[in-house]
Amino acid sequence: xxxxxxxxxxxxxxxxACLAPLGQGNYIIYxxxxxxxxxxxxxxxxLTLGYAGQISLxxxxxxxxxAYITAxxxxxxxxxxxxxxxxxxxxxxxxxxLGYPALRVQGHFLAFVTLAFNxxxxxxxxxxxxxTGGSYxxxxxxxxxxxxxxxxxxxxxxxxxxxxxxxxxxxxxGIVRSPWGRAFRALRENPMRAESLGVDTRRITLLAFAIGSxxxxxxxxxxxxxxxFIEPGxxxxxxxxxxxxxxxxxxxxxxxxxFVGAAVVILLPEFLRFTEGYxxxxxxxxxxxxxxxxxxxxxxxxARLRARFLPLQARGDLAQGSRLK
Amino acid sequence: xxxPVLSIRGVSKSFGGIRAVxxxxxxxxxxxxxxxxxxxxxxxxxxxxxxxxxxxPDEGDVHVNGKPVSGMRASELNxxxxxxxxxxxxxFPQMTVLDNIILAGQEHHGTMLSRLLGKPDAGLTGQAEELxxxxxxxxxxxxxxxxxxxxxxxxxxxxxxxxxxxDLVLLDEPAGGVxxxxxxxxxxxxxxxxxxxxxxxxxxxxxxxxxxxxxxxIIVLAEGEIIAEGAPEEIRANQSVIDAYLGS
Amino acid sequence: MSxxxxxxxxxxxxxxxxxxxxxxxxxxxQAAETVNFAQGEFVMLPAFFVLIGLNVLGYPLWISxxxxxxxxxxxxxxxxxKLVVEPILPSGGISLIIATIALGTFLKESVKEFYGAEAExxxxxxxxxxxxxxxxxxxxxxxxxxxxxxxxxxxxxxxLNRTRTGRCMQATAQSPEVAEILGVNVKRMILxxxxxxxxxAALASFLITPVYLAKFSNGETLGLIAFIAAIVxxxxxxxxxxxxxxxxxxxxxxxxxxxxxxxxxxxPLILLIVIILLRPQGLFGTSEGRSV
Numbered sequence: 001x002x003x004x005x006x007x008x009x010x011x012x013x014x015x016x017a018c019l020a021p022l023g024q025g026n027y028i029i030y031x032x033x034x035x036x037x038x039x040x041x042x043x044x045x046x047l048t049l050g051y052a053g054q055i056s057l058x059x060x061x062x063x064x065x066x067a068y069i070t071a072x073x074x075x076x077x078x079x080x081x082x083x084x085x086x087x088x089x090x091x092x093x094x095x096x097x098l099g100y101p102a103l104r105v106q107g108h109f110l111a112f113v114t115l116a117f118n119x120x121x122x123x124x125x126x127x128x129x130x131x132t133g134g135s136y137x138x139x140x141x142x143x144x145x146x147x148x149x150x151x152x153x154x155x156x157x158x159x160x161x162x163x164x165x166x167x168x169x170x171x172x173x174g175i176v177r178s179p180w181g182r183a184f185r186a187l188r189e190n191p192m193r194a195e196s197l198g199v200d201t202r203r204i205t206l207l208a209f210a211i212g213s214x215x216x217x218x219x220x221x222x223x224x225x226x227x228x229f230i231e232p233g234x235x236x237x238x239x240x241x242x243x244x245x246x247x248x249x250x251x252x253x254x255x256x257x258x259f260v261g262a263a264v265v266i267l268l269p270e271f272l273r274f275t276e277g278y279x280x281x282x283x284x285x286x287x288x289x290x291x292x293x294x295x296x297x298x299x300x301x302x303a304r305l306r307a308r309f310l311p312l313q314a315r316g317d318l319a320q321g322s323r324l325k
Numbered sequence: 326x327x328x329p330v331l332s333i334r335g336v337s338k339s340f341g342g343i344r345a346v347x348x349x350x351x352x353x354x355x356x357x358x359x360x361x362x363x364x365x366x367x368x369x370x371x372x373x374x375x376x377x378x379x380x381x382p383d384e385g386d387v388h389v390n391g392k393p394v395s396g397m398r399a400s401e402l403n404x405x406x407x408x409x410x411x412x413x414x415x416x417f418p419q420m421t422v423l424d425n426i427i428l429a430g431q432e433h434h435g436t437m438l439s440r441l442l443g444k445p446d447a448g449l450t451g452q453a454e455e456l457x458x459x460x461x462x463x464x465x466x467x468x469x470x471x472x473x474x475x476x477x478x479x480x481x482x483x484x485x486x487x488x489x490x491x492d493l494v495l496l497d498e499p500a501g502g503v504x505x506x507x508x509x510x511x512x513x514x515x516x517x518x519x520x521x522x523x524x525x526x527x528x529x530x531x532x533x534x535x536x537x538x539x540x541x542x543i544i545v546l547a548e549g550e551i552i553a554e555g556a557p558e559e560i561r562a563n564q565s566v567i568d569a570y571l572g573s
Numbered sequence: 574m575s576x577x578x579x580x581x582x583x584x585x586x587x588x589x590x591x592x593x594x595x596x597x598x599x600x601x602x603q604a605a606e607t608v609n610f611a612q613g614e615f616v617m618l619p620a621f622f623v624l625i626g627l628n629v630l631g632y633p634l635w636i637s638x639x640x641x642x643x644x645x646x647x648x649x650x651x652x653x654x655k656l657v658v659e660p661i662l663p664s665g666g667i668s669l670i671i672a673t674i675a676l677g678t679f680l681k682e683s684v685k686e687f688y689g690a691e692a693e694x695x696x697x698x699x700x701x702x703x704x705x706x707x708x709x710x711x712x713x714x715x716x717x718x719x720x721x722x723x724x725x726x727x728x729x730x731x732x733l734n735r736t737r738t739g740r741c742m743q744a745t746a747q748s749p750e751v752a753e754i755l756g757v758n759v760k761r762m763i764l765x766x767x768x769x770x771x772x773x774a775a776l777a778s779f780l781i782t783p784v785y786l787a788k789f790s791n792g793e794t795l796g797l798i799a800f801i802a803a804i805v806x807x808x809x810x811x812x813x814x815x816x817x818x819x820x821x822x823x824x825x826x827x828x829x830x831x832x833x834x835x836x837x838x839x840x841p842l843i844l845l846i847v848i849i850l851l852r853p854q855g856l857f858g859t860s861e862g863r864s865v
Contacts, residue, residue: 055667101850106610107666109849112800116842119797159601179431179440179447186417186428193415197485198403198432242675248671277686284679292660301679 007270009256010173014166023157029053029154030226035266036158036316038220042246042258043172044215048242050252051176051200052208053188054102058114059243060215061121061299062091064235066220068125071138080144084221088214095213100204118240125232137231142226151225161222173213176255184208245287262299326352328391329354330493330525331376335385339373345371347549348385353493358519358526360540360557362533364570368549369529373495376527377409378402389493404433408486409495409522416478416485418471422462425470425481426453429488453488460484475508480514487518493525500532508532512539537561545569575708582706587784588822589722593777594795595802596726597770597812602808603746604748604766607658610670611677613796614824615771619645619778620695620787621684627696634696642775650771654764675830684789697783718780725776726815729769733811788853794838798825801845807855816857 017036021029045059066087073083101113125132132138144160151157175181183204186194195201214243224230242265250261265283272279294301329352334547338346340354348366353359363369374380378397387394389405409504417425431440431447440447457463460480465473470481486494499515500508512535519526530536537543537557545553545560547569553560560566588622594616601607609615622644626637653676662670699717703710733739744752745762753759785791802821806813821841829837 049667053667055670072674101846105849105853108670109804109853111608111610111670112797112804113846113849115797116845119758120839120842123836123839175441177445179427179445180441182420182424182428182431185420185424189417189419190415192399193411193417194417194428194486195399196403196411197429198400198411198489199428200398200400200432203437241678244671247676250670277682280678281682284675284682287675288657288661288679291664291668291675292657295661295664295668 008173010169013256013259014162014278017162018159021155026154029268031270033154033158033161033226035262036161037219037226038243038262038266039259040168040222041219041243042163042250043168044212044219045243046212046247046250046254046258047172047175047184047215048212048253049247050257051096051181051188052184052205054099054205054208055107055111056098056209056238057111057244058098058113058121058213058236059212059216060235060237060239061118062095062216063220063223063239064121064125064230064232065091065094066217067230068138068220069217069224070221070224071141074141074144074224075138078223080213080225084218087217087221090219091217092210092214095210095216096206099209100215102205103202104207115237115240116142118237122232122236124132125235132232135231135233137229139229141228141230143225143228153218157226157228160202161226164218164222168215172215173255180204180207185253202291204311249287249290249297251299254297254299254303257297257299264298327355328518330357331527332479333372333376333385334373334388335531336372336382336387337384338375338380338382342370345549346375346382349546349549349551350385351544351551351554353525353527355492355525356519356523357542358516358528358540360536360543361527361529361544361546362531362536362543366548367546367569369546372546373497373527373529376495377407381415394560400432403489403491406492407495408489408491408493410482410486410497410499412497412501414468414475414478414482416473416481419469421467422470422473422481423450423466425485426456426488429485430548433489441540456484459518461510464544469566476503476511479503479507480511483511483515487522487524491521491524493527496526496530498530499528500535502552508535515539575710576830578584578707579709579711581714581823582709582711582719582829584823584826585819586719586822587781587826588819589719589726589815590777590781590818591795591798591822592726592815592818593722593773593780595806596729596811598799598803599806599808599811599814600766600773601770602803604742604763605654605658605662606666607662607669608666608673608738608800609770610673610796611680611792612774612799613792613794614677614680614801615649615774615792616778616781616795617646617787617789617792618649618680618684619775620782620791622775623689623779624688624693624695624787634698638698638779641779642772644788645775645778646768646771648771650768652765653771656765658767670738677796681789681792688789690789692786692788695782695787698779698845701783714783721776721780723815725773726811729773730811738762798841801841804845805848805856807857810855810857812853813817813857817855 021032041059041063045056048054048056069087069090070083074080098117099112102110126135126213143157145151149156151160174263183194183199186199187201187204187208191201230311245259246265247258248261248262250257250259269279269284272282275282326498331353334350336346336349337344349372361369371380375382376394377399378394381395389407392405394402417428420428424503427446430449430452434447434449435443454466459464462480463475464476470478473481483496483499492516499511503511515526516539518524528539540557543555543557543560544551545566552569553563553566585736594612598609598612601609621642623637626632626640627634632640633643657672657676658669661669662710697714699711701714703712733743741752741757742762742765743757744755744757749759798821800818803814805813805820806817825837825841826839
C-alpha cells in the first residue's frame with residue numbers, strides 16, 4: 001500500500017466507525033463495541049505473531065489480567081483512567097515474562113507453552129475466589145465518568161471505546177513504522193541475520209510479547225466497563241484461539257488485518273445466526289479452506305486482487321504480503 | 326603500523342578428538358583483504374566461527390580491535406565493528422531493499438528509546454541510498470528483496486554488512502552461486518569499497534580465480550594448520566598448496 | 574500402602590492410554606513435521622463412530638468397533654493428510670498449527686451438532702469387576718487397558734524395527750532425501766504414519782471412553798496431555814512417548830489424591846513449561862542440535 005493510501009484509508013475507517021452506530025439499537029452498538037475491543041486485542045497479537053513471527057495462544061489471558069485488575073481497582077473506587085494504565089503496565093511485564101520461553105523454543109513448543117500459560121491463568125482466576133470471586137466472577141463495575149462525558153449509555157461508551165481504539169491504533173502505527181517495527185519484521189524473517197546486523201533479538205522478542213500483551217490488557221480494561229460482569233470462562237483458551245483466528249483471517253502482518261479479522265469473527269456469527277449452532281462448524285471449516293487457498297488472509301486476497309487488476313502500479317511481490325513461517 | 330583489526334593467537338579447536346584447527350595465529354591489518362582458502366574440512370569454517378564468537382576455542386584467543394570476542398553475542402560483535410555475510414543468502418525477503426539496508430544500520434544509532442520515538446528511518450535514508458547506489462541497486466530500492474535476482478540479492482547481502490561502517494567484514498563465500506558477469510562486478514565493488522573506506526576483509530572462498538584477484542594476502546589452511554601464507558602470486562606458485570588441493 | 578498401589582496402577586492404566594496417543598503424535602511429527610493440535614479430538618471422535626454403529630446402524634459391539642476403526646483410519650488418517658496437511662504444509666508451521674486447531678473445533682462441533690451435546694455411556698469391552706492385588710482394589714478393566722496398550726506399543730516397535738516397511742518408515746523420518754535415494758517410497762511411508770496415528774487414536778478412544786463417558790469435549794484435555802507426554806518423552810522417540818504417557822498418568826493420579834484437586838490440571842502444565850524450558854529435547858530424548 002503506498003504511502004498516502006494508508007492514512008486516507010485510516011481516516012475513512014474512522015468516519016465510518018463514527019457513523020456506524022447512529023440510529024442502531026443497543027444490541028448492535030454492543031456488538032460494534034466488542035468489535036472495537038477485540039480489534040485492540042488482535043492488534044496486539046498481530047504485532048507478536050504477524051510482525052515479529054512469535055506465536056502466542058495466550059492473548060485472552062492478558063485480556064483477563066487487564067479486565068480483572070481494572071475491575072478490582074474500579075470496584076475499590078479508583079478511576080478508570082488510573083486503573084487502565086496499571087492494567088496495561090501489569091500486562092506489559094507479565095508479557096515480558098511470557099516472552100522468555102520464546103528465547104529458547106519456537107513454533108509448536110512455543111504454542112504449547114503459551115497455551116499452558118493461558119490455562120494456568122484461567123485456573124488461578126477460578127480457584128482464588130478470595131480475590132477474583134471464583135467461578136461467579138466480579139459484578140457491578142462502574143463505567144467511567146469523565147465529568148462532561150459520561151459513558152454510562154451504550155452509544156456514549158461506544159464513542160469512548162472508539163477513541164481508545166484510535167489512539168491505540170495510532171500508537172501501533174508509530175511502532176510498526178519505527179526502527180522497532182523494522183526489527184520485529186527482521187526477527188520474523190531471519191533472526192540469525194538480524195542478530196548479525198546488531199539487532200538484539202532477545203530484547204526484540206521480549207518486547208514483541210510485552211507490547212502485544214499490553215494491547216491485550218488494554219482490551220481487557222475496556223471489557224470490564226462494557227459488560228460490567230467478568231468471569232474466568234470469558235477468557236479461556238477458546239477466546240485466545242478466537243483472537244488468533246482474527247489475526248489470521250484478517251491477514252497476519254498487515255496493519256488493518258486485525259480490524260477486518262475481528263469484524264469477520266464478531267459479525268459472522270450474527271450473520272450466520274440462522275444456522276444456529278452450526279456457525280462454529282462452518283467457521284472452522286472456512287478457516288481451513290482459507291489457510292489452504294489464501295494463507296495471507298483477507299487483506300492478502302485484497303492485495304492480490306489489486307495486483308491483478310491494477311498491473312500498472314502493482315508489483316507482483318506485493319501480493320505475497322507476509323507469509324507465515 | 327597501527328594495531329591490527331583482527332588478531333588470532335594460538336587458536337586450537339577440537340570436536341570429539343578431531344582437531345579441526347591446530348595452533349593457528351595470524352593478524353589482519355587495517356585495509357587488508359585476506360583470503361582464507363583450503364580444501365573442504367581444512368578448518369576454515371571452524372576458524373570463522375571462532376572469530377565470530379560462536380565457538381569458544383580450546384586454546385588461544387581472538388581479539389577484534391583489541392577486545393576478546395569469545396562468547397560474545399553476534400549483535401555485540403557487530404557493534405564492535407564486525408560485519409559479516411552468510412554462506413546462504415541472508416536478506417529479509419519481504420522487506421524492501423531500502424528497509425533491508427536501513428535495518429543494517431539502525432541499531433548503531435541512538436538508544437533503544439530514540440529508535441522507538443525518533444524518525445521512522447532513524448535518519449538513515451540518505452546514507453542507505455548512497456550505499457544502494459554504490460552497489461548499483463538504486464532502481465530496485467522500493468522492491469521487496471525476495472523479488473530480486475540471485476546476484477542482486479547477493480549484492481544486497483554484502484551491502485548490508487557494510488551499512489554500519491564496520492572495521493572488519495567477514496565474507497563467507499561471497500561468490501557462491503553468482504554468475505560470471507555479476508562476479509567481476511561484485512569483486513570490483515568490494516575492492517572499491519575497501520579502498521574508499523579502509524575496512525579490512527576476511528574472505529572464505531572456493532572460487533580460486535575470484536579470491537586471488539580480490540585479496541591482497543592469502544592464507545592456506547589444510548587439516549587445521551596454516552601451510553602457506555603470502556601474496557596471491559606467491560600462493561599460486563607454491564608447491565605445497567597445489568599438493569594440498571590435489572591430495573598428496 | 575494399598576491405596577498408593579491402587580493409585581499407581583490406575584495411573585499406569587490411564588497413562589498407557591495417553592502413551593498410545595502420544596506415540597501417534599510423535600509418529601506424524603517425525604513423518605511430516607505436523608504437530609496435530611486436534612489430536613485430542615482424534616481420540617474423542619472414534620468412540621462416536623462406534624456409537625453410531627451401535628445405536629444408529631444397530632450393529633453388535635464387535636462390528637461397531639471394527640466399523641469405528643476403519644472409519645477412523647479413513648477420516649483421521651487419509652482425509653486428514655489429503656485435505657488438511659498436504660494443502661497447508663507449504664505455507665509453513667504456524668499455518669498448520671492454526672489449521673489443526675480449527676480442525677479440532679470442527680470435529681468437536683460436528684459431534685455436538687450432529688450427535689449430541691450430552692455425555693453418553695460407552696460400552697466397556699471388558700468386565701469392570703474389581704479384583705484384589707496385594708490388598709489394592711483394581712478393576713480388571715484397568716489391568717487389561719494397561720496390557721493391551723503396552724502390547725500394542727511393543728508390537729509397533731517390533732514392526733518399526735524388524736520389518737522392511739517399518740525400517741523404511743524410520744529412514745523416512747530421519748531423512749526423507751536419503752530415504753528417497755535408497756528407493757523408499759517416501760510418500761507412502763508418510764501416509765502409513767498417518768494411518769497408524771489414526772488407528773492408535775481409535776484404539777485409545779475405545780479404551781478410555783468407557784471410563785469417562787463419550788462426550789464431544791473429551792478431546793480438550795486429552796490432546797494437551799498427549800502433547801505433554803510426547804514432550805516429556807522427547808518427541809522423537811516411541812520409547813520416550815511411552816514413558817512420558819505413563820509418567821503423566823501416575824503423576825496426575827498422585828496430585829489429585831495427595832496434593833490438591835483444585836490445581837490438578839495445573840501440574841502437567843507446569844511440568845510442560847519446566848521441561849520445555851530446561852530440556853526441550855525431553856527427559857528421554859536426544860538433542861537434535863537445535864539452538865536459538
